[in-house]
Amino acid sequence: MRINGNTIFIPGATSGIGLALALRLQEVGNTVIVGGRRTELLERIAAEHPGIDTVRIDTTDKGSIAEAAGEVIASHPDLNVLVLMAGIMRVEDWGSPHEALAEAEATVTTNVLGPIRLIAAFLEHLKAQPDATILTVSSGLAFAPLRVTPTYNASKAAIHMFSETLRLQLAGSDVQVVELVPPSVQTDLMPGHADDPFAMPLDEYIDEVMGLLEAQPDATEILVERVKFLRFGEVRGDQAQVIATLNGTDAVVAAA
Known part of the structure; x- marks a missing residue:
């Protein structure tokens, strides 16, 4: 992915990593369109950040995706980058399966069906663009499970494998498939997470991502250093240690 000169649509970018990335991408010379469900947030973003365009989209709704895709393509026919940022992270207790099921279904709808439907809505347009x-x-x-978020883990593993496979199917086209693999980052993805001292500061994360995008335009995965502990546990042969550390059962590492 080239670092500038793009027209980029980022559904799910009204806060957190999505908004921070949108602002940094605009700063380096891209046209950026931010999508989200809440019109008040979109209006605030447009007012506070001149040049950012906005569109209302609910990525859990097929009709909303189709409507927003038509609006974005009509307004920005040179659109060549789609960033699939929308997602939710819910705690589930499968000791109470009926309660857990509702959270699981919402997670799959947002985190798996949403990105797949967005790709379907934009892919033909992107295939006609240079450097898409x-x-x-x-x-x-996606690579090491957090005990309290089973469906979130599974949804991100699905996105990883879908990305790998879509890349194979689009080989030879002008559409590059790049997977952003965040570690824990200080955002409001879950209550209290923005202040989690063990999570990576948001600005630090975006700085590293932007540096990697610029330095590695042909990368298939964008991996900041902090996420490599989780990403490569199986490769290193220490996956059991990674899972224990992640879930707080390794007293030595947890205390470090």
């Missing part, structure tokens, strides 16, 4: 990119967003938890 689909940037998917998985997680370090």
Whole structure:
């Protein structure tokens, strides 16, 4: 993915990593369109950041995706980058399966069906553009499970494998598939997470991502250093240690 000169649509970018990335991408010379459900947030972003365009989209709703895709393509026919940022992270207790099921279904709808439907809505347009990119967003938890978020882990593993396979199918086209693999980052993805001292500061994360995008335009995965502990546990042969550390059962590492 080239670092500038793009027209980029980022659904799910009204806060957190999505908004921070949108602002940095605009700063380096891209046209950026931010999508989200809440019109008040979109209006605030447009007012506070001149040049950022906005569109209302609910990525859990097929009709909303189709409507927003038509609006974005009509307004920005040179759109060449789609960043699939929308996602939710819910705690589930499968000791109470009926309660857990509702959270699991919402997570799959947002984190798996949403990105797949967005790709379907934009892919034909992107295939007609030079230097097009689909940037998917998985997680370090796609590679090592956090005990309290089973469906989130599974949804991000699905996005990882979908990205790998879509890349194979689009080989030879002008559409690059790049997977952003965040570690834990200080955002409001879960209550209290923005102040979690063990999570990576948001600005530090975006700085490193932007540096990697610029230095590695042909990368298939964008991996900041902090996520490599989770990403490569199986490769290193220490996956059991990674899972224990992640879930707080390794007293020595947890205390460090």
